[in-house]
Amino acid sequence: MPSKSNVEMLEKVSGSIENAGGLFVVDYRGLSVKETQEVRRALRAAGAEMKVYKNNIVKIALENAGLPNIDDMLAGTCAYVFYGEDPVEPAKVIKEQSEKLKKMNFIGAIADGKALTADEAKAYADLPNREQLMAQVAGLISGFARDIAVCINGVPSGLARGINAVSEQKQAA
Structure with a gap:
């Protein structure tokens, strides 16, 4: 026992x-x-x-x-x-x-x-400890969001530049 x-x-x-x-x-x-x-x-x-x-x-x-x-x-x-x-x-x-x-x-x-x-x-x-990992994940997420915003913003600005170039060509002709 x-x-x-x-x-x-x-x-x-x-x-x-x-x-x-x-x-x-x-x-x-x-x-x-x-x-x-x-x-x-x-x-x-x-x-x-x-x-x-x-x-x-x-x-x-x-x-x-x-x-x-x-x-x-x-x-x-x-x-x-x-x-x-x-x-x-x-x-x-x-x-x-x-x-x-x-x-x-x-x-x-x-x-x-x-x-x-x-x-x-x-x-x-x-x-890395928990806080460091969370900061790394947050940095990755914000980086992706920033890249997406830049890409989305690039489409309309490219379109505007193209329209402006066409209008300048027609005015010159």
């Missing part, structure tokens, strides 16, 4: 998984308490939270939630970064902190219901 503390931890992990859009698994070995607090603060600002749970309990919670099996990633000192809708900002924070502290590494992730390797998880950090 499982201990009461393990059952309570399983409920916490399950709650974190239900409320998250996905999670990153990171190796936090060697971080001091102060560094861990700094990382957690930065992740909170990016809309994510870092938790440390027993790996076996996380395996059970992921299995219960019907998420992919990432047992091979859950070994050693793992911290779990649960994020909301956008994985890009938390991934950027993890990458930034790992470069700054030289003590954190991506182990893997679950995003969009799929298991990701460490390199695939790290690739999220290189993507």
Whole structure:
């Protein structure tokens, strides 16, 4: 029979998984308490939270939630970064902190219901964030609208120039 503390931890992990859009698994070995607090603060600002749970309990919670099996990633000192809708900002924070502290590494992730390797998880950090993507889409849309307006405006002006040229020829003749 499982201990009461393990059952309570399983409920916490399950709650974190239900409320998250996905999670990153990171190796936090060697971080001091102060560094861990700094990382957690930065992740909170990016809309994510870092938790440390027993790996076996996380395996059970992921299995219960019907998420992919990432047992091979859950070994050693793992911290779990649960994020909301956008994985890009938390991934950027993890990458930034790992470069700054030289003590954190991506182990893997679950995003969009799929298991990701460490390199695939790290690739999220290189993507533009949601606001940047929206600005790029808006720029593309306004560019198309401007091009259409120029084309539509060109037809009547070309017609007017043609009529003017014909009238000038008739006046000269």
